[in-house]
Amino acid sequence: MTELASRRSFLKACSLTTLMLLPPPLSFQSKVDIKQNLKQASILYDATKCKVCGLCFFACKTKNKLPIDENPVWTGQKLSERTWVTINIVRSGDGLTSYLRRSCMHCLDPPCLPVCPVKAIYKDDYGIVLTDYNKCFGCGYCVVACPYGARHIDKEGVVYRGVSVKCTMCEDRVKQGLKPACVTVCPFNALEFGERNEIVKKARDRVKHLESNGVKGYVFGDEDDIGNSVVYVLPEEPEELGLPTREMRIPPPVALQELLVQRGGLAIFGAAALAFLSFVLWRREMILRAKIKEIPKT
Amino acid sequence: MEVIAWGWEIALALFFGGLGGGAFIIAVITSIISGDKYKEIIKFGNYVGVVGAILCILFFALDAGHPERAAFLYSNLPTSMISVGSTILSIIIPLGIVYVSYHPPEALPLVQTIKKWFFWTKSFMLRRFIEAVLFFVACGLVGYTSFVLGVVWAKPFWHTPLLVIVFFSSGISTGLMAIGLLSSFLYPVVQGEHPKKVIVEVLHRLDVADAYMVVIELGAIVSYVFGMYYGIPIVAPKNPIAAASAATLLYGELSLIFWILVIVIGILTPLIGCILLAWKGRTARFIKWYPVVMAIIAICALVGGVFMRYSIVVAGQLIH
Numbered sequence: 001m002t003e004l005a006s007r008r009s010f011l012k013a014c015s016l017t018t019l020m021l022l023p024p025p026l027s028f029q030s031k032v033d034i035k036q037n038l039k040q041a042s043i044l045y046d047a048t049k050c051k052v053c054g055l056c057f058f059a060c061k062t063k064n065k066l067p068i069d070e071n072p073v074w075t076g077q078k079l080s081e082r083t084w085v086t087i088n089i090v091r092s093g094d095g096l097t098s099y100l101r102r103s104c105m106h107c108l109d110p111p112c113l114p115v116c117p118v119k120a121i122y123k124d125d126y127g128i129v130l131t132d133y134n135k136c137f138g139c140g141y142c143v144v145a146c147p148y149g150a151r152h153i154d155k156e157g158v159v160y161r162g163v164s165v166k167c168t169m170c171e172d173r174v175k176q177g178l179k180p181a182c183v184t185v186c187p188f189n190a191l192e193f194g195e196r197n198e199i200v201k202k203a204r205d206r207v208k209h210l211e212s213n214g215v216k217g218y219v220f221g222d223e224d225d226i227g228n229s230v231v232y233v234l235p236e237e238p239e240e241l242g243l244p245t246r247e248m249r250i251p252p253p254v255a256l257q258e259l260l261v262q263r264g265g266l267a268i269f270g271a272a273a274l275a276f277l278s279f280v281l282w283r284r285e286m287i288l289r290a291k292i293k294e295i296p297k298t
Numbered sequence: 299m300e301v302i303a304w305g306w307e308i309a310l311a312l313f314f315g316g317l318g319g320g321a322f323i324i325a326v327i328t329s330i331i332s333g334d335k336y337k338e339i340i341k342f343g344n345y346v347g348v349v350g351a352i353l354c355i356l357f358f359a360l361d362a363g364h365p366e367r368a369a370f371l372y373s374n375l376p377t378s379m380i381s382v383g384s385t386i387l388s389i390i391i392p393l394g395i396v397y398v399s400y401h402p403p404e405a406l407p408l409v410q411t412i413k414k415w416f417f418w419t420k421s422f423m424l425r426r427f428i429e430a431v432l433f434f435v436a437c438g439l440v441g442y443t444s445f446v447l448g449v450v451w452a453k454p455f456w457h458t459p460l461l462v463i464v465f466f467s468s469g470i471s472t473g474l475m476a477i478g479l480l481s482s483f484l485y486p487v488v489q490g491e492h493p494k495k496v497i498v499e500v501l502h503r504l505d506v507a508d509a510y511m512v513v514i515e516l517g518a519i520v521s522y523v524f525g526m527y528y529g530i531p532i533v534a535p536k537n538p539i540a541a542a543s544a545a546t547l548l549y550g551e552l553s554l555i556f557w558i559l560v561i562v563i564g565i566l567t568p569l570i571g572c573i574l575l576a577w578k579g580r581t582a583r584f585i586k587w588y589p590v591v592m593a594i595i596a597i598c599a600l601v602g603g604v605f606m607r608y609s610i611v612v613a614g615q616l617i618h
Contacts, residue, residue, distance in 0.1 A: 080301065111452055117380035118370040137371065138363020141380050143303035144615060147452035153303060153363055162363020244452065245537070252449040253377050255457065268459045272466065273437070279510075284331045 041106075041126035041174050042196035043183060044203055046233040048210060048217065049190040050099040052087050056182035056191060060085040060103075063170060063181035066158060079103070081154040084167040085182050092240040100241055101191075103182075104129060104150040104167040105221060106229035111251040112142035112151060112164075120164075127196070127229055128169045136163035145252060147244035169229070196229060203231045210235075226250060302615040307361035309608035311354050312443040313472070315383070316465055317603065318350020319439035320473025322394060324507075326433045330426075338484065338500045341401040342477040348394040350476075351439065355387050379446040386442055390435045397428050440469040443607075447614065455543035455614040458534040460522040464610075467515035471508055472603040475568065478504040479596035482589035498585060501592045502576070508599070509572035516565050519606070523547055523556075543613045551616075552609050560609055564602010571595035 057074040060066065066082050077086040085103040092098060106129045113121045113129065120135035121142060131142075142164050143151045154165045170180035178184070183193040192202065203219045210217035210233075220238040221228035226249045232238070239245055250258070325343025328336050358380075359365040371384040399416040402409045418424055444465035447456040478501055485497045521533060527544035529536025547556040571591060579588045 078301075111450075114374070114377045115379070115450075117372075117374050117378040117384065118367060119373045135367065135370065136364065137367045139358070139380055140303040140308075140361065141378070141446075145450050145452055152301075155363075247535075247537075248452050248454060248539075250451045252379070252451065255451045256379075256445070256449045268463065272463055280327055280331065287332070 037195045037198075038126055038174070040108075040196035040229060041128055041169060042194060042199040042229045042231060043106075043169065043180065044192040044194075044199045044231050044233070045101045046190045046192075046203075046206060047099050047101070048206075048215070048233060048235050049188050050087065050101070051188050051190070052089065052099050053187065054087065055185040055187065056085055056101070057083070057087060059181040059185040060167070063173075064159070064168075079150055079152065079166075081152040081156060081158050081165050084150075084165070090241045092236045096236060098234060098236050098241055100234075100243075101230075101232070102148070102150070103230065104146075104169070105148050106167075106169055107249065108227050108229065109225065109251050111145045111147060111249065114251050114253050115141045115145045117141065124171055126171070126174055128171045128174065129229075130168055130171060131164050131166070133160040133163045138162040138164065140164070147248045196231075199231050200227075203233050206233045302612060304361070304611050304615060306608065307357045309611045310604065311357035311361070312446070312465070312607045312611070313604045314350045314357060315354035315387075315443040316350075316440050316469030316607075317472045317476055317600075318347045318354060318390075319436040319443070320469035320471070321350060321476055322347035322390070322432055322436035322473075323440070323470060324473050324477060325397075326429045326436070329429055336500050336503060337401060338481050338497065339477055339504065341403075342480040343473065344394060344398050344401060345403070346473065346476045346480070347436065348391060348398060350473075351387055351391050351394060354439075355384075355391075358383075379442065379449055383439075383442045383446060386435055386438045390432070390439055393428060393432055393435065397432055400425055440466050443469065447611070450614075453543075453614040454534065454537040454540035455526055456610070457540075458522065458526070460518060460525065460533050461610070463518040464515065464522050465607075467511050467518055468603050468606060471511040471515055471568075472600055474504050474508040474511065475596040475599040478508070478592050479600070482593040482596065485589035498580060498588050501588055502580060505572045505575045505579070505592065509569065509576060512565055512569045512572065512599075516561075516569065519560070519565070543616060546613045546616050547609055552613055555605050556609050559605040560602050563598045564606055565599075568595045568599040568602070571598070 052075055054074040057077070058068070061068050061083070064084060066084065069082075075087055075089050077083050079086055079102050085101065088100045088102055090098050090100045106127065108127070110121070110123070110129045113123070116136075117139060118135050118137045120132045120137070121129065122132065123129055138153055140153050143153060146166075151164050151166045154160055154163055159165050170178070170182075173180060179193040183191040192199065194202075200219075200222045203222060207217035207219055216235060218232075218234045218237055220232040220234055220243060222231055223246075226246065232243075234241060321343045325340045325347060328339040328343065334340070359368060362368075368384075372381055372388075374381045375385060376382055396418075400419050402413060402416070404410065404413075441462060444462040447453070448458065448461050451457050481497055481500050481504065485494060485501075488494055488497060521530075523544050524530070525533025526537075526540045527548060529541060534540060546552045572595065575588060575591055575595075578584050579591070
């Protein structure tokens, strides 16, 4: 336990140090490269390269001033208002283990965006999904609408009390031409940042490379319609690792149409309403007939 | 237990929304079918409707992190169901209050004074117009309480048209029972044999109507939960998350709430009570117990309605 704790402390220190000692010339260099091509900011997470070191977890905490618990175990942490990026060890159906980075996936068509009643959720110039804390009502609808469980209401006031918080893809750093903190500190190149088209291409190439070596590989989040800005390369089927199915990622306005029309909801609702109305009219008719019978014949 | 975003406050908001909408529907239908013959139903339906709609807003506000920003809730129409719901509630509350003026609570001394100012109550056409609008808006309110969950695809347990029938039948049923509860409280207050008979007649109408609604509700909720568990195509396509959510109700951590509070207390007790009352309730031997039994089954139905919404709201979020 002591060893574990000391290793964690060491890594924690590493992450903090890495962030603090980022060489300015390197940051400046990446600033030019990133901003020139960036239309849809995107992160590639390659689970086949990840070693679960936890540096991304600590980098996120440090950058966003989120509280670090005493003796943190980043591999088992769930996303919350205190934790915006975490790495889980997931056991799939066939018993294999895989690593899985959890955070906001910055969906291309985010389900959280249309459900917001106050239009506090928006996408910035780089396609990053953000929340306007000064507008958010804190109803939690976006929290339940997120298929990744990435959003949480900040009940503790960690960042802004009573509003929906999540990973911001370090949008302030991206605006300055810097990479997100988690990507910057990853020592194994499991995280990469760039324009989405390139990121998707890299992910697909990586899978091809893995398959050419006889290893299974899957890309998650590369779709053009319901895809994400955070793209995964996984050693297992995404659904086996507990990632949401395609149906679960459809944004609610589309879902409402589908619920009403395609899945017969409207038909069932209409039939129920008609049946109820018919029943009411039938009862009324019966009552009237009974009344007519009661009138004595003269 | 998992940390969930929506808990008691939202369950109560959905309950009161359904109850209020259901009560308005009962009041309007009664008024259309039988005029003022069953005035108590129209009157109490109206009061319950207005109070239910106000409590629905209050519980939504209680759950929100920044209720002071409620004025912006209409910004995302018609895309966000919460914006739709806020609009419905903003229409139904003033409309319900106007409708109350047709049957004001006459026991209040102030009402006697101001009653003469309600000049619009003389117009029958206006009353029918208000009733027609109220009926559709009330249907919208009851429907909204299910659509607000149903459109969320991220929670497959909620995403089925059957939820509309479950919440609709429960909304009407709890509306009937809330009116029944108030009417049964009126029984010991009224003096004379005839008014007491009228109250029993009102309770009988509510009781028979509720028996029908509870049967629909039972069928809908059983089809919903088992349909989700087994992945019956007409309910929803097979989904392991929806099945796991249904399992928490059937034999998991919410099973006690589901079986005892929802099924036994909330549905079977009112159903048996309603059948017994309809069968023997108005006989000379049992008639004085009619309001007592009605009050008990009404309380059971209301408790069941709250826990039904709570268990569905929580079960949908436990697994993701």
